[in-house]
Amino acid sequence: MNTTASTTHYPAQTITQRTETHTLSVLVDNEPGVLARVIGLFSGRGYNIDSLTVSETEHQKHLSRITIVTTGTPMVIEQIINQLDRQVPIHRVVDMSTLSVPAIERELAMVKVRGKGENRVEALRLADAFRARVIDATTESFIFEITGASAKIEGFIALMMPLGVVEVSRTGIAAISRGPEGM
């Protein structure tokens, strides 16, 4: 009896694949615990959450829409969609990253910048270039509001950083498909 196999109870991982990032739109009953259910599924099964947004979108029907950005191998992404779909309070799951026309993805950020003199002028100039709006101002600070794809927001924050960014608040990604059809 010669067993040199690992002493674990379980087989070692033998399949490795490339990972991909997907954006999922999930239509759920807006009931207590539904978000915990979704998040619990992700943490319990070891899936990643890169971004998550939730809000009730259809008040009469008490439906909320969750947008999740996740990363995994194609097999894991397929699992995530199926695991979400089988949950009782989840009505629909759509992979926004595999639509024939790419979906629109937007994020909103509010960026607080503190500074005086030339930095203030430079901050306003940058904001203008990025179409960010000033939503609060004091003699030594601005708060900018910017919407757009995450990359644009990243770019904006990076450029603002040396000008005195003190705080950033981001919504996470919301996504919607193009064209006349609904979800």
Add this chain to the structure above:
Amino acid sequence: MTREMTGAEMVIQALADQGVEHLFGYPGGAVLPIYDALFERNDVRHILVRHEQGAVHAAEGYARSTGKVGCVLVTSGPGATNAVTGLTDALCDSIPVVCITGQVPTHLIGNDAFQECDTVGITRPCTKYNYLVKTIEDLPRALHEAFHIARSGRPGPVVVDIPKDIQFAKGVYSMPEEIPHKGYRPKLKPDADKVKAAVALMTKAKRPLFYTGGGIINSGPAASKLLRELVQATGFPITSTLMGLGAYPASDPQWLGMLGMHGTWEANWAMHDCDLMINIGARFDDRITGRLDAFSPGSTKIHVDIDPSSINKNVKVDLPIIGDCTHVLEDMLRLWRETKAKPDKKTLDGWWKQIGNWRARKSLAYHNSKEIIKPQYAIERLYALTRDRDVYITTEVGQHQMWAAQFFKFEEPNRWMTSGGLGTMGYGLPASVGVQLAHPGSLVIDIAGEASVLMTMQEMSTAVQHRLPVKIFILNNQYMGMVRQWQELLHGGRYAESYTHSLPDFVKLAEAYHAVGIRCDKPGELDAAIIEMINVDKPVIFDCVVDQAENCFPMIPSGRAHNEMLVGDAAERLEDAITEEGKVMV
């Protein structure tokens, strides 16, 4: 029926309207109104268990042996947390259970009240669905939905958590006409073109194999019947998981035995070498596949499952079919019969010849003894002496469970109740209580290990109280045998804490419970002792003293492939295995 009543009365009314005859439970402060309502009527019979885990396992045994939903009632806090192991077990094995838990009154929720726990939070990952009912208006619907969700699609446990003030509140009860949940609609009928594609693959197969699982049992007796017809019509070999035993008769020549970690040589080799795998209602569990990248490397894989999340989870398949096994089998069988083209008989005969060679290895063989009872022998005798009876088997977890799966031959579905997915020691005794209650005239045997059975031994009181003559057949090897086996094979024989020290005298223990105790330690006396056990119309603990050192073979060590299976030294040697028998066509 529409009528005003209290929440507590609604609970019992809903159970009665759902056809529940037996309720397994344990009282406590937060469910007293429901117990009060129960006291008033006698159409729902309450079975008092001795631990809430036992209530859930009993409900599982009840459900698995009848196809009905098992029902549980427990109190808040510790009542609910004690039920968690059972709920998780039911989730892993897809057993329909509705568990009603009491909760502290709504105004105290979140206040760390006495016996408060976050029941929906704790049970969310171990149930198919759960409810915290916060208004009396929501209660009737939640109760009926719970039953619908528990039994439909891929079955599972559902918890309904009811605060005590809601149990006292008055409201209008009616049985909802349309139960289906708005967002929950499992797909039952398969896509026709998928089934067609599957049958086309089957007609061209050279080395086909059916691989079936618990999904067939869950789908109901019709699925087992259709499976038999399809397997016989095709002439293909069939193997099954632990959970699927009984769906196909073990006495049939096309049956290869169970596959997986402790499966037969022929089943695992057939899995490894097949060119077409037809998986019906099994889920490619790691105990089945072994090393994933070496699992059935050359086969085209068809996978039938009611749960889309089972598809491509562990093993990438070529043809997924989403649907209920009964519907899929029905369509497959019809199409198969309509199709003229059939696999080449010569090729199929060659495949059977190969299987005959594997069978000749006699991988379950063991060295019997005249002095000491071998555990395999004990099960063989138990089977032989009960095979003409109406028998149901439950098990605990360990070597004895695997030997039961290997040596007890199941001819019918719903006769075999075991904890597969979770592997819960302590499952078998309470499960046997549930089974016996559902089948009062039948012989119900828990094939047990001495360590496992002590985990829920208190349920002997339940069996005695309710006059349930269950037979607890302990293969007493004085070890956590399965642990000892792993330590022997993988940890240099260092038996850390796997000796079951200070065991009770099981005969005296039985007597202390007002049950009957029997001990046997001689092979020559075994038959008579088993017959004595069968003939006692009372609960029995049978202490079958067996060889302490026996290991369970074949075995695929974890992380290994099917063709790296270990066999015991009593099996035929590889070189000698190709015998006359192997040449005989089946």
